[in-house]
Every structure is written in structure tokens, then in C-alpha cells.
Amino acid sequence: MxxxxxxxxxxxxxxxxxxxxxxxxxxxxxxxxxxxxxxxxxxxxxxxxxxxxxxxxxxxxxxxxxxxxxxxxxxxxxxxxxxxxxxxxxxxxxxxxxxxxxxxxxxxxxxxxxxxxxxxxxxxxxxxxxxxxxxDNYLMGVYMAEQAMALKPEGGSVCLQLGNVAADNINARAQGFRDTVGAAEGIDRLAGENGWTEVEGCPVFTNDQADLANQQMADTFIANPDLDAFILIGGWAQFAPQAYTQVTDQVMDKLESKELIIIAGDTLPPQTQAFREGRSHAQVGQRxxxxxxxxxxxxxxxxxxxxxxxxxxxxxxxxxxxxxxxxxxx
Missing domain, CATH: 3.40.50.2300 (Response regulator)
Known part of the structure; x- marks a missing residue:
């Protein structure tokens, strides 16, 4: 039974x-x-x-x-x-x-x-x-970095979106990303290493809340109109597909031209749908x-x-x- x-x-x-x-x-x-x-x-x-x-x-x-x-x-x-x-x-x-x-x-x-x-x-x-x-969360960050580097080989301005400040798995992914794009170990914050710089106000922390994650994305896009990359270290914003669609609608021209790239963690159905619609450029999924x-x-x-x-x-x-x-x- x-x-x-x-x-x-x-x-x-x-x-x-x-x-x-x-x-x-x-x-x-x-x-x-x-x-x-x-x-x-x-x-x-x-x-x-x-x-x-x-x-x-x-x-x-x-x-x-x-x-x-x-x-x-x-x-x-x-x-x-x-x-x-x-x-x-x-x-x-x-x-x-x-x-x-x-x-x-x-x-x-x-x-x-x-x-x-x-x-x-x-x-x-x-x-x-x-x-x-x-x-392997550090490796997940490495994979996300590799996708970003393939799309932006010269580097650029970037915002990382994290979850909980004390979440070991999310912090390990962020470290893997920073170390890989920055071509050095133990980078606390990207400040021009290998061409990559984290913008003011980032990283942002969602506390695992999808609504907050989408608001943070929208605010970051407005505050940084020349942003090159937004990295969802976890999939939070995409877990609320309607809100995520509304946020990315505001920058779809930049996404289509790859002036702005989005790399996101996880591959749940709403996320793969967003990927197929061009609302992200790469997804690195767990199991x-x-x-x-x-x-x-x-x-x-x-x-x-x-x-x-x-x-x-x-x-x-x-x-x-x-x-x-x-x-x-x-």
C-alpha cells in the first residue's frame, strides 16, 4: 500500500x-x-x-x-x-x-x-x-562561468543573484563562478579580473523568494542599463514564470542581441520554457x-x-x- x-x-x-x-x-x-x-x-x-x-x-x-x-x-x-x-x-x-x-x-x-x-x-x-x-556546487559555478565566458569572451559588468547569505551550496557556486571568470582562486568580489566587474549593489540576496528575485532583477536592469550579464546562481526568479516574463520583456531586445546575457541555475519546466523563449542564454541544471x-x-x-x-x-x-x-x- x-x-x-x-x-x-x-x-x-x-x-x-x-x-x-x-x-x-x-x-x-x-x-x-x-x-x-x-x-x-x-x-x-x-x-x-x-x-x-x-x-x-x-x-x-x-x-x-x-x-x-x-x-x-x-x-x-x-x-x-x-x-x-x-x-x-x-x-x-x-x-x-x-x-x-x-x-x-x-x-x-x-x-x-x-x-x-x-x-x-x-x-x-x-x-x-x-x-x-x-x-558539486563549485563545479556548477564553473559551468555557469564557462557559459558566460563563451558569450562574453572579453568579460564585462555582471550582477550575481544569490540566495541565503549563509547557504553553503549557493556560496560555493558563486565562488566557482568568480574564480573561473576571474582566472584566479579565492576571489571575494570581481573587480576587473580577466575583464569582469561586479556592479555596485551586487550581489543581491533573494532569501529564496521568487517575488523578491524578480524585483531585484528589474531594479538591477534599471540601475545598470549597460549591464553585460546577470547570473541567477539559483533559479528563484524563474520559479515565478509570469513575473519573470514581465521582467525580461523589458530587456528582450538586449537579450536577443546578447548585449545582455542571462545565465541561470536549474532546469525545472518553467525554466526550460524560459530558455526556449530566449529569456536566458544558458541553464545549468541539478538533479x-x-x-x-x-x-x-x-x-x-x-x-x-x-x-x-x-x-x-x-x-x-x-x-x-x-x-x-x-x-x-x-
């Missing part, structure tokens, strides 16, 4: 009982994401559900949860606290605020396996988890479904004391003007 996946809002108590929709004879494998309002994470949920369908006779049950809003860092920490306190067999966490989440996990000192998925802890806190499953599908098996391996690779990378898909690739069919 197919089990129900429980979607929890921030601060909601998790009752591990049959009355809450969880079978008492099943051991819980929990996946906790940054926010249920982000369509990227819904793909992780679908992977978790697919695993459930294929493992209906397993002694384990995969649940997917997170705060209602991706901006609710404290809510995510509380959900992890509740899960570890009430008892789970293992947990996979995508930390929104990596230091805050690590501090809480360290204080609880759980005796069950902890892993990260999609986003990792900061390097200093990685002793808290057994492995990381997800994207969130695979993350959700593989996480339960990795957690079971950890429970059984098996040796698990660290990190476990799930790969990337690149779409650009020369080879639409994945974007042509999605």
Missing part, C-alpha cells in the same frame, strides 16, 4: 504515530528541505515518493518535510530538532542556514545517522554528517529528483554501518544556444 508523504509547516509538531499518517511498524527516514514553497524541492519529494512506491515492503518509510517558507531558517532548525528528539532512524538535511543548523545538530548530538542533501554544512562542521548527497530517490538508500546504508562515499555527486545538465540538450525536451 502506498504510504502518505507528510508535508509539514514550520514549527508544526511531528507525531510519529499511525494517527499522523506514519505507520508505527515503519522506521522513519526523514528528508528535511529549506522550504516547501520552492518547486525545486518538490522534485526531491517526488524522488522520495518514487522510492516509497518501489520499496513498499521495506521496514523503512521516507518522509519529506520542511518549513512552509524557504525564508524560515529557524523553522527548519526546529523541525530537525523535533525529528531528532522524537526519534527517526536517519535524517537527511538541506540546511538553509548552515551554521545555525550545525550548531543545533551538535547540541543534540544524535545517535542516528545524519547526512546532508542538496546543501552541505560548512567545512568546519562536516564532522556532524556522514556524507553529502547532491550537486533534485535523483537526490530524493537516492537519499533513503544512502540512509539505510548508514544505518547498517556500511561504508558510504563522501561526497556523492548527482551530476549536472547544461543547456545553451548551441546544444539545447536537456532543455529541448523539458
Amino acid at each position: 502506498k504510504r502518505k508523504i507528510i508535508l509539514m509547516a514550520a514549527g508544526a509538531a511531528l507525531a510519529l504515530s499511525a494517527g499522523a499518517g506514519l505507520a508505527q511498524d515503519k522506521k522513519t527516514l526523514a528528508i528535511v528541505v529549506k522550504g516547501l514553497d520552492n518547486p525545486f524541492f518538490e522534485q526531491i519529494n517526488l524522488g522520495c515518493q518514487q522510492w516509497m512506491e518501489e520499496n513498499a515492503d521495506s521496514e523503512y518509510e521516507c518522509i519529506y518535510t520542511g518549513p512552509a517558507s524557504s525564508a524560515d531558517e529557524a523553522g527548519e532548525v526546529q523541525i530537525v530538532d523535533d525529528l531528532l528528539t522524537r526519534g527517526v532512524a536517519a535524517i537527511a538535511i538541506s540546511p538553509s542556514n548552515a551554521p545555525a543548523m550545525a550548531n543545533r545538530v551538535r547540541s543534540i548530538a544524535p545517535d542516528v545517522p545524519v547526512m546532508t542533501v542538496d546543501a552541505d554544512f560548512l567545512e568546519a562542521d562536516r564532522d556532524l554528517r556522514a556524507t553529502y548527497l547532491g550537486t 533534485p529528483f535523483e537526490m530524493g530517490y537516492r537519499a533513503p538508500d544512502v540512509m539505510i546504508q548508514l544505518i547498517n554501518g556500511e561504508e558510504v562515499e563522501d561526497p556523492i555527486f548527482t551530476g549536472l545538465d547544461v543547456c545553451n544556444g548551441e546544444d539545447h540538450g536537456f532543455c529541448a525536451d523539458n
Whole structure:
């Protein structure tokens, strides 16, 4: 019988009982994401559900949860606290605020396996988890940089749009981008390296909010009419396709001539549609479904004391003007 996946809002108590929709004879494998309002994470949920369908006779049950809003860092920490306190067999966490989440996990000192998925802890806190499953985020930034450099070989003015200030995965992508276009390691901010300069007021931080992301894009285009490149390190603005269309309508002539280029992270359906319409020049996509599908098996391996690779990378898909690739069919 197919089990129900429980979607929890921030601060909601998790009752591990049959009355809450969880079978008492099943051991819980929990996946906790940054926010249920982000369509990227819904793909992780679908992977978790697919695993459930294929493992209906397993002694384990995969649940997917997170705060209602991706901006609710404290809510995510509380959900992890509740899960570890009430008892789970293992947990996979995508930390929104990596230091805050690590501090809480360290204080609880759980005796069950902890892993990260999609986003990792900061390097200093990685002793808290057994492995990381997800994207090689620095490499994702490198791929985005390569696309930008192919379109703008002489460099130019650029604005990076990031997510949460403390999100390790997003910061790693930004570092990969800066190091690659700047042809040097450890660049904090592009200031003419290899012809690339970050404009005043950038980077901008969306706090994982699509509406804010689109407003930031619009404001940046108005304030910087000669901007050469806008880099969505994550896909936030494109997750609200109507608003994204309205924003890019204002600069479509520049996009068509490639006077202004847009490179974006992720390849969800609204994003590949935007790419096909010429509202971005390249998309570098992650594989969130695979993350959700593989996480339960990795957690079971950890429970059984098996040796698990660290990190476990799930790969990337690149779409650009020369080879639409994945974007042509999605």
C-alpha cells in the first residue's frame, strides 16, 4: 500500500504515530528541505515518493518535510530538532542556514545517522554528517562561468543573484563562478579580473523568494542599463514564470542581441520554457529528483554501518544556444 508523504509547516509538531499518517511498524527516514514553497524541492519529494512506491515492503518509510517558507531558517532548525528528539532512524538535511543548523545538530548530538542533501554544512562542521548527497556546487559555478565566458569572451559588468547569505551550496557556486571568470582562486568580489566587474549593489540576496528575485532583477536592469550579464546562481526568479516574463520583456531586445546575457541555475519546466523563449542564454541544471530517490538508500546504508562515499555527486545538465540538450525536451 502506498504510504502518505507528510508535508509539514514550520514549527508544526511531528507525531510519529499511525494517527499522523506514519505507520508505527515503519522506521522513519526523514528528508528535511529549506522550504516547501520552492518547486525545486518538490522534485526531491517526488524522488522520495518514487522510492516509497518501489520499496513498499521495506521496514523503512521516507518522509519529506520542511518549513512552509524557504525564508524560515529557524523553522527548519526546529523541525530537525523535533525529528531528532522524537526519534527517526536517519535524517537527511538541506540546511538553509548552515551554521545555525550545525550548531543545533551538535547540541543534540544524535545517535542516528545524519547526512546532508542538496546543501552541505560548512567545512568546519562536516564532522556532524556522514556524507553529502547532491550537486558539486563549485563545479556548477564553473559551468555557469564557462557559459558566460563563451558569450562574453572579453568579460564585462555582471550582477550575481544569490540566495541565503549563509547557504553553503549557493556560496560555493558563486565562488566557482568568480574564480573561473576571474582566472584566479579565492576571489571575494570581481573587480576587473580577466575583464569582469561586479556592479555596485551586487550581489543581491533573494532569501529564496521568487517575488523578491524578480524585483531585484528589474531594479538591477534599471540601475545598470549597460549591464553585460546577470547570473541567477539559483533559479528563484524563474520559479515565478509570469513575473519573470514581465521582467525580461523589458530587456528582450538586449537579450536577443546578447548585449545582455542571462545565465541561470536549474532546469525545472518553467525554466526550460524560459530558455526556449530566449529569456536566458544558458541553464545549468541539478538533479533534485535523483537526490530524493537516492537519499533513503544512502540512509539505510548508514544505518547498517556500511561504508558510504563522501561526497556523492548527482551530476549536472547544461543547456545553451548551441546544444539545447536537456532543455529541448523539458
